[in-house]
Amino acid sequence: MELTLSIIKPDAVSRNLTGQINSLIEKNNIKIVAQKMIRLSIDDAKTFYGVHKERAFFEDLCSYMISGPIVVQVLKGKSVVSKYRDLMGATNPENAEENTIRKLYGLSVEENSVHGSDSKENSKVEIDFFFSKREIFNL
Numbered sequence: 001m002e003l004t005l006s007i008i009k010p011d012a013v014s015r016n017l018t019g020q021i022n023s024l025i026e027k028n029n030i031k032i033v034a035q036k037m038i039r040l041s042i043d044d045a046k047t048f049y050g051v052h053k054e055r056a057f058f059e060d061l062c063s064y065m066i067s068g069p070i071v072v073q074v075l076k077g078k079s080v081v082s083k084y085r086d087l088m089g090a091t092n093p094e095n096a097e098e099n100t101i102r103k104l105y106g107l108s109v110e111e112n113s114v115h116g117s118d119s120k121e122n123s124k125v126e127i128d129f130f131f132s133k134r135e136i137f138n139l
């Protein structure tokens with residue numbers, strides 16, 4: 001069993017899609033073992049997306065991520081890091097497979113509705129960034 005960090009991004013939370021996205025997660029046999037709604041500070045957004053700080057879209061991305069509440073989650077399942085990436089679909093919703101979250105709900109390459117950790121190592125760092133041990137059920 002593996003854990004991964006998921007974020008339902010401001011575009012999706014603001015359009016009332018949290019329940020529909022959670023339903024897709026659960027239908028795919030992935031368990032939500034922690035979840036909370038928060039609003040990121042600009043410093044948190046810049047730290048979280050630090051690997052992208054040289055990219056042209058970095059400032060825009062950080063402004064977007066603090067534009068409204070997000071839902072951060074810890075997901076648990078077999079090979080859930082790659083499984084959730086598959087369920088999310090490609091970064092650009094235009095390139096995402098049918099029935100993926102980004103194909104169904106993404107608005108643009110930036111406002112693409114969800115984040116998921118891209119490796120097991122990063123999932124640990126990202127989960128620790130948002131959650132304390134006592135907030136995660138069944139760790």
Ligand code: ADP
Nearest residue numbers: 052057061090091109110111112114115116118
């Ligand atoms: P992913 O979220 O699929 O792992 P990246 O790690 O490459 O994608 O990028 C992080 C986030 O930055 C994306 O989910 C998206 O919100 C935003 N982003 C990525 N590429 C672009 C781009 N070319 N223009 C604007 N925003 C982008």
Ligand code: MG
Nearest residue numbers: 115116117118
């Ligand atoms: Mg990424």
